[in-house]
Amino acid sequence: MTDPRSRAVLVIGGGASGNAVTLLLRRAGVAVDLIEAKPDWNATTGSGITLQGNALRVLRELGVWEQVSASGFAFGSLGVTAADGTVLFVAEDIQTGGPELPATVGMQRPRLQQILIEAVRACGARVRLGTTAESLDQDDDGVSVRFSDGTEGRYDLVIAADGLNSATRAMIGITDRPEPTGMAIWRIAAPRPEGVTRTDLAYGGPAYIAGYCPTSENTIYAYVVEGCRDRASIPARSYADEMRALAEGYGGFWPEIVKHIDDPAAVNYTWFDRHLVEGPWHRGRVVLVGDAAHCCPPTLAQGAAMSxxxxxxLAELLTTRDTWDDRLLTDYRARRMPRVRMVVDASVQLGRWLLDGVRDADVPGLMNRTMSxxxxxx
Incomplete structure (x- = not known):
């Protein structure tokens, strides 16, 4: 078998999928360059993230599970409440990562990114921040890349992990683009009210969904989901007012959470998108991973897990096969596509039922089938 140490890979994008594939390839001895457009490596971006067991399984594979466990908040159930905070029912979460891992861990997104950054720094990958790929020139043996800093590199494979609006995807001629689903979400990090020990979701009220997730012993992230509005029509200075106006219509723990929705700079507003590249996920020796290939609304909290x-x-195939060829990259997509399509379709359907006002939708059934x-x- 070809010695992995003779191979060189460029990873474009330092988010969850880019960091993860870098760690796994470096473990096998592959030389990896990772470039990230943001100078701060997205180390401070985001409020919170919900990691279910199948995401935790990969984080354990990466060797960072202990840090994730110590930094996050583990729980095993999901509550559904009325708008006034009355708990309607509590369902046990399915342990999608197996019995050794919690069903769910909530954590602060910047903390997860910092854990992955530290692991990538320690693994021996060459990291360049504030850098993008300006051109990719492929032949039968590899890819020549010209970077935004004027340098060039030569690689056996380029992995595009540069997110939903991937410039690399467009550069190699894949024309699939994300499409809005009609929903948008307001998010904020806040102190954890005493008694919040799981995610609770309220369907209905002033918004379609209002929920929160504990992210540490002291923090949560809270969110409200509404119909899409023109983002240009919402001044950034009004973000706290907009989210607070929706959140004030909910009871239970929400009045305490609302007290902390006071800084517009701490509030994030994002549309929900559906994205799935239907054709091949590669062109020659350039292959997509994560949000560059697919993305779904967070209604199942599976976006990071899929990435x-x-x-x-992909790392398994690259480190166990002798030949890095079209068949390998086709097999990668074939393994991922049915699972990813199931999650994307289910995530979009949950939102569509809300938008259409379907009152007898089998939400528990769809969620249970997907998670199982x-x-x-x-």
């Missing part, structure tokens, strides 16, 4: 699983499957299927290893 991490992509990295795991995710117990299988990717």
């Amino acid at each position: 991490l699983e992509d990295a795991s499957v 299927a995710l117990k299988e290893t990717p």
Whole structure:
């Protein structure tokens, strides 16, 4: 078998999938350059993230589970409440990562990114921040890359992990683009009210969904989901007012959370998108992973998990096969596509039922079927 140490890979994008595939390839001895457009490596971006068991399984594979466990808040159930805070029912979460891992861990997104950054720094990858790929010139043996800093590099494979609006995807001629689903979400990090020990979701009220997730012993992230509005029509200085106006219509723990929705700079407003590249996920020796290939609304909290699983499957194939060819990259997509499509379609359907006002939708059934299927290893 070809010695992995003779191979060189460029990873474009330092988010979850890019960091993960870098770690796994470096473990096998592959030389990896990672470039990230943001000078701060997105180390301070985001409020919170919900990591279900199948995401935790990959984080354990990366060797960072202990840090994640120590930094996050583990729980095993999901509550559904009325708008006034009355708990309607509590469902046990499915342990999609197996019995050794919690069903769910909530954590602060910047903390997860910092854990992955530290691991990538320690693994021996060459990292360049504030750098993009300006051109890719492929031939049968590899890819020549010209970078925004004027330098050039030569690689056996380029992995595009540069997100939903991937410039690399466009550069190699894949024309699939994300499409809004009609929903948008307001998010904020806040102190954890005493008694919040799981995610609770309220359907209905002033918004379609209002929820929160504990992210540490002291913090949560809270969110409200509404219909899409023209982002240009919402001044950034009004973000706290906009989110607070929606959140004030909810009871239970929400009055305490609302007290902390006071800084517009701390509030994030994002549309929900559906994205799935229907054709091949590669062109020659350039391959997509994570949000560059697919993205879904957070209604199932599976976005990060799908990206991490992509990295795991691609790295497995690259480190166990002698030949890096079209067949390998086709097999990677074939393994991922049914699982990813299931999650994307289910995530979009949950939102569509709300938008259409379907009152008898089988939400628990769809969620249970999807999460049960995710117990299988990717």
